[in-house]
Amino acid sequence: MTGSEIPKEYNAAEIEIKWMNEWDLSMYHFDWADKTRPQYIIDTPPPYPTGNFHIGNSLNWCYIDFVARYKRMRGFNVMFPQGWDCHGLPTEVKVEETHHITKNQVPRAEFRKMCEEMTEGNIIKMRNTMKRLGFSNDWSNEFITMEPSYYVKTQRSFLKMHEKNYVYHEEHPVNWCPRCETAIALAEVEYRENVTKLNFLYFSLAEDENEKVHIATSRPELLCACAAVAVNPDDARYGKFVGKELVVPIFGQKVPVIPDVDVDAEFGTGAVMICTFGDKQDIRWTKTHNLKITKAIDRNGKMTAAAGKYEGMSIPECKANIIEDLRCNGFLYEQQDLDQNVGLCWRCKTPIEILSEMQWFVKVNPEEILSGADQIEWIPEYMKVRLENWTSTMEWDWCISRQRIFATPIPVWYCNKCNEVLIADDSWLPIDPTQEKPPVACPKCGANDFHGETDVFDTWMDSSLTALHVSGWDSDHELRLPTQLRPQGHDIIRTWAFYTILRAKAIENKIPWDTIMINGMVLGPDGHKMSKSLGNIISPEDVLIEHSADAFRQWGALGGSVGSDVMFRWNDVVSASRLIQKLWNIYRFSLSNMDGFGTKDAASFDVSKLKQIDYWLLSKLNGLIDDVTGAMEVYKFDDAFKAIRVFAWDVLADNYIELVKGRLYGADADGKAAARFTLFTAVSTLTKILAPFTPFLAEEMYSRIGEGSVHQQGWPAKIDGLPADAEEKGELIKGITSAIRCYKSDNKMALNAPLKKIEIYNAVVDAADISNTVTSPTDLIEGAPEFESVPVEVKPNMGMLGPMFRDKAGAVIGALKALPPKEAEEMKAAGKVVVTAGGEQIELGADSIEIKKEMVSAGREIEILHVDEAVIVIVK
RNA sequence: GGGCUCGUGGUCUAGAUGGUCAUGACACCGCCUUUACACGGCGGAGGUCCUGAGUUCGAAUCUCAGCGGGCCCA
Numbered sequence: 042m043t044g045s046e047i048p049k050e051y052n053a054a055e056i057e058i059k060w061m062n063e064w065d066l067s068m069y070h071f072d073w074a075d076k077t078r079p080q081y082i083i084d085t086p087p088p089y090p091t092g093n094f095h096i097g098n099s100l101n102w103c104y105i106d107f108v109a110r111y112k113r114m115r116g117f118n119v120m121f122p123q124g125w126d127c128h129g130l131p132t133e134v135k136v137e138e139t140h141h142i143t144k145n146q147v148p149r150a151e152f153r154k155m156c157e158e159m160t161e162g163n164i165i166k167m168r169n170t171m172k173r174l175g176f177s178n179d180w181s182n183e184f185i186t187m188e189p190s191y192y193v194k195t196q197r198s199f200l201k202m203h204e205k206n207y208v209y210h211e212e213h214p215v216n217w218c219p220r221c222e223t224a225i226a227l228a229e230v231e232y233r234e235n236v237t238k239l240n241f242l243y244f245s246l247a248e249d250e251n252e253k254v255h256i257a258t259s260r261p262e263l264l265c266a267c268a269a270v271a272v273n274p275d276d277a278r279y280g281k282f283v284g285k286e287l288v289v290p291i292f293g294q295k296v297p298v299i300p301d302v303d304v305d306a307e308f309g310t311g312a313v314m315i316c317t318f319g320d321k322q323d324i325r326w327t328k329t330h331n332l333k334i335t336k337a338i339d340r341n342g343k344m345t346a347a348a349g350k351y352e353g354m355s356i357p358e359c360k361a362n363i364i365e366d367l368r369c370n371g372f373l374y375e376q377q378d379l380d381q382n383v384g385l386c387w388r389c390k391t392p393i394e395i396l397s398e399m400q401w402f403v404k405v406n407p408e409e410i411l412s413g414a415d416q417i418e419w420i421p422e423y424m425k426v427r428l429e430n431w432t433s434t435m436e437w438d439w440c441i442s443r444q445r446i447f448a449t450p451i452p453v454w455y456c457n458k459c460n461e462v463l464i465a466d467d468s469w470l471p472i473d474p475t476q477e478k479p480p481v482a483c484p485k486c487g488a489n490d491f492h493g494e495t496d497v498f499d500t501w502m503d504s505s506l507t508a509l510h511v512s513g514w515d516s517d518h519e520l521r522l523p524t525q526l527r528p529q530g531h532d533i534i535r536t537w538a539f540y541t542i543l544r545a546k547a548i549e550n551k552i553p554w555d556t557i558m559i560n561g562m563v564l565g566p567d568g569h570k571m572s573k574s575l576g577n578i579i580s581p582e583d584v585l586i587e588h589s590a591d592a593f594r595q596w597g598a599l600g601g602s603v604g605s606d607v608m609f610r611w612n613d614v615v616s617a618s619r620l621i622q623k624l625w626n627i628y629r630f631s632l633s634n635m636d637g638f639g640t641k642d643a644a645s646f647d648v649s650k651l652k653q654i655d656y657w658l659l660s661k662l663n664g665l666i667d668d669v670t671g672a673m674e675v676y677k678f679d680d681a682f683k684a685i686r687v688f689a690w691d692v693l694a695d696n697y698i699e700l701v702k703g704r705l706y707g708a709d710a711d712g713k714a715a716a717r718f719t720l721f722t723a724v725s726t727l728t729k730i731l732a733p734f735t736p737f738l739a740e741e742m743y744s745r746i747g748e749g750s751v752h753q754q755g756w757p758a759k760i761d762g763l764p765a766d767a768e769e770k771g772e773l774i775k776g777i778t779s780a781i782r783c784y785k786s787d788n789k790m791a792l793n794a795p796l797k798k799i800e801i802y803n804a805v806v807d808a809a810d811i812s813n814t815v816t817s818p819t820d821l822i823e824g825a826p827e828f829e830s831v832p833v834e835v836k837p838n839m840g841m842l843g844p845m846f847r848d849k850a851g852a853v854i855g856a857l858k859a860l861p862p863k864e865a866e867e868m869k870a871a872g873k874v875v876v877t878a879g880g881e882q883i884e885l886g887a888d889s890i891e892i893k894k895e896m897v898s899a900g901r902e903i904e905i906l907h908v909d910e911a912v913i914v915i916v917k
Numbered sequence: 918g919g920g921c922u923c924g925u926g927g928u929c930u931a932g933a934u935g936g937u938c939a940u941g942a943c944a945c946c947g948c949c950u951u952u953a954c955a956c957g958g959c960g961g962a963g964g965u966c967c968u969g970a971g972u973u974c975g976a977a978u979c980u981c982a983g984c985g986g987g988c989c990c991a
Contacts, residue, residue: 049953049954321991423921423922424921426920426921427920427921427989430919430920430921430990431920431989431990434919434920434990531921531922531988531989532988532989533989534989535989535990561922561987561988562987562988564987568986568987569987570987570988599942601930604922605922605923606922606923606987606988608929610928610929610943612928612929612942612943612944613929613942613943615943615956616942616943616956618956619956619957620956621956622954622956622957623953623954623956623957625953625954626953626954626956626957627953627954628953629953629954630953630954631953633953634953679931680931683931683941686942687941694953694954695958695959698953699958702951702952706952779959782958782959782960783959783960785948785949785959785960786947786948786949786959786960786961787960789947789948790948790949791948791949791951792948792949792951792958792959793949793951794949816951836937837937838936838937839936839937839974839975840936840937841936842936842974843936843973843974843975844936844974846974847973847974848973848974849974850974850975851974851975852974853974854937854974854975891937
């Protein structure tokens with residue numbers, strides 16, 4: 042191979058697209074039949090198919106890909122599956138926008154179809170980005186949660202959990218948008234500052250209507266749903282009322298006065314009416330005090346029959362009427378302005394209500410989840426605390442029903458005759474109860490008249506099943522749980538990680554993964570979270586257009602340690618691109634000097650024929666293999682890649698190649714062969730060790746030096762038979778060369794300007810490589826030079842003196858530093874250092890100090906440099 | 918308000934188990950076009966290690982408090 046065949050410029054765009062099209066991706070497939078290699082299954086978290094594989098996903102996928110490629114090279118049977126978590130509100134909203142409809146205007150099945158079509162298009166776009174970024178996904182194990190083949194498992198898992206008594210059906214408060222007629226998640230509630238009226242009312246005591254309690258409320262329209270009045274137990278004003286009953290104005294129901302420490306005695310009158318449900322605090326009180334639930338508002342935001350004569354009114358209408366009636370009847374005695382934070386639907390800005398609805402729940406067993414979390418390795422470790430805190434403060438069980446359409450149907454029917462709940466039989470799955478009737482009669486009353494459950498599963502029910510799915514649960518394959526790795530962001534520990542552990546424990550009583558690797562968030566170049574409003578969003582495509590996938594991936598590796606938030610910096614990508622070009626130049630130089638030397642020649646090469654600096658380079662290379670391997674084992678991709686960068690640029694390019702050029706260009710056949718072997722070994726090792734990080738560059742490099750794909754090669758092995766002093770000698774050669782270069786720079790000389798002569802004393806090293814590199818005749822002279830050596834500084838040994846003298850150490854160190862250097866040297870030579878500190882004479886051993894010495898040139902036209910024990914004389 | 922996390926030259930960052938001159942990258946300045954590379958090489962300048970107190974002979978490193986940023990959750 043000659044240099045002329047290798048282009049000077051590394052054309053990343055061209056080369057990356059070439060390999061993307063040429064690669065046979067089946068080389069990344071997991072082999073279910075293989076019993077020899079250990080399995081390494083990754084529970085890839087399926088992204089939501091927005092159509093846009095964003096930079097946060099990309100960082101996460103970089104981490105996964107580094108691990109997947111590394112593990113393959115280490116001989117594991119790796120599965121890096123790709124899934125798509127399709128169901129959810131954002132797609133429903135997008136479909137409504139695109140088709141200018143609301144979901145209730147079209148049949149459910151039709152709306153679902155629209156959502157599916159949009160999702161399919163989005164998945165195609167995202168797949169393309171992923172392939173372009175060089176991720177080594179196993180596409181034979183792709184899963185799409187909206188497909189019956191996947192959601193049948195969600196439904197089956199529901200049946201399994203029901204059998205095991207994890208599932209129940211109960212009335213429960215939900216955030217409800219009366220306009221959209223759906224429950225919405227807490228995350229979908231937006232808050233706005235608002236001013237409302239705080240109304241001061243009289244409630245009279247049931248046993249004595251002349252005795253009044255003053256109540257302040259902002260929600261008088263909920264009077265009909267008032268279930269109790271709460272006061273602070275320490276509030277002296279109300280102590281006498283506790284345990285007695287009050288009569289609610291207008292509606293006349295009797296409600297108890299109850300004590301509760303959560304009541305703020307300072308707010309309003311200090312007496313609070315608890316209703317179904319004015320706010321979240323009402324939910325807590327209703328639950329803790331087991332209060333009666335009265336539904337005053339229906340799903341359309343209208344007052345129910347419970348509101349008596351106000352039935353059918355909208356909430357604001359009812360509020361105005363009730364206030365008027367309270368005033369007329371003398372119940373209202375004052376109104377004040379009140380600042381409040383009102384919860385709005387994020388889509389239509391309608392104030393949300395808290396309604397009580399029948400919902401399906403999954404029991405949360407904190408002990409089970411915590412013990413599961415303990416058996417999992419957390420990377421980084423401190424992330425486990427987040428799960429523990431969340432788990433131990435869970436107030437409620439997991440509500441798995443949602444009032445949506447594009448989601449996995451809950452396979453349940455209700456008998457119209459007797460209200461019996463009929464849960465689907467396993468053999469009927471997959472099934473949509475809104476589209477199909479059950480094939481049996483009601484087991485309780487024998488009727489054949491059902492209505493299907495219109496609520497659907499929370500999307501987490503699909504996505505918390507991935508660990509089971511990818512490890513072969515409910516398939517023809519044997520179950521391979523636990524999987525080895527779950528990579529995911531720290532923002533979803535409380536949801537995704539939590540639910541997945543819960544499900545694996547509930548269904549198979551196993552942990553889902555051996556290890557969970559948590560990635561941080563990607564911040565914009567300004568250090569803030571990327572957002573449309575800040576305008577700091579950068580997409581992977583932006584980076585691909587200007588640079589390359591390999592450069593982007595380096596940013597992923599170097600941006601920060603796993604778990605920490607990573608800023609996107611163009612700088613990192615620019616410097617990554619430069620490294621790629623630098624690596625290419627190293628590669629180009631090396632191959633152009635090989636003259637046919639290749640893998641076979643390297644295999645039969647006699648290592649004992651190498652020169653000192655060759656040994657040094659190979660020893661450094663061994664160190665690199667150790668460092669990168671060690672870092673990869675603990676998911677420190679930044680450390681791993683930094684080590685590669687330092688080796689390639691600093692060690693190999695700036696030092697070894699410069700030192701070895703003389704031999705490569707020279708006539709000495711042995712020296713040349715040694716250099717070729719060393720260079721070839723370094724380049725081929727670099728190619729393999731780069732493969733997990735920069736798969737395109739590595740493949741391009743490997744294509745000229747090896748057979749097949751670099752991504753099917755084994756991880757590089759260390760070179761045996763290096764002398765023990767390899768690094769020491771090499772460092773000295775490097776140090777001497779560097780000192781001479783530094784001398785030239787200080788004296789404003791060109792780097793290649795020849796010096797008359799260089800003499801190296803007191804260093805047994807190869808002078809030939811040095812001589813070539815500094816372009817000057819160089820003599821190696823045994824022993825010390827005949828110049829006067831002058832001690833110039835005393836350096837006390839802190840590590841030894843500190844513990845020895847403790848509080849007196851400061852004085853001793855000071856006294857040692859103050860010694861005349863010449864005197865100190867004599868004492869050290871005699872093996873005994875005596876010093877006076879704090880009026881006391883102290884005797885120390887020779888190792889208590891180091892003496893720094895310099896040579897003086899004694900009038901000759903020379904310059905003297907010091908590198909460790911070696912002395913370099915430059916003759917001008 | 919709670920939990921977790923971070924705070925090191927202009928910017929970003931390394932710095933387990935406390936020890937002599939605090940790492941590197943980018944930017945900056947000077948010199949150098951030497952047959953891999955000027956997207957390069959060599960050299961240089963630049964730091965109250967957030968603040969305060971404490972532990973210690975000695976703290977960027979350990980403890981406490983405060984200030985400030987980030988994420989998640991109320």
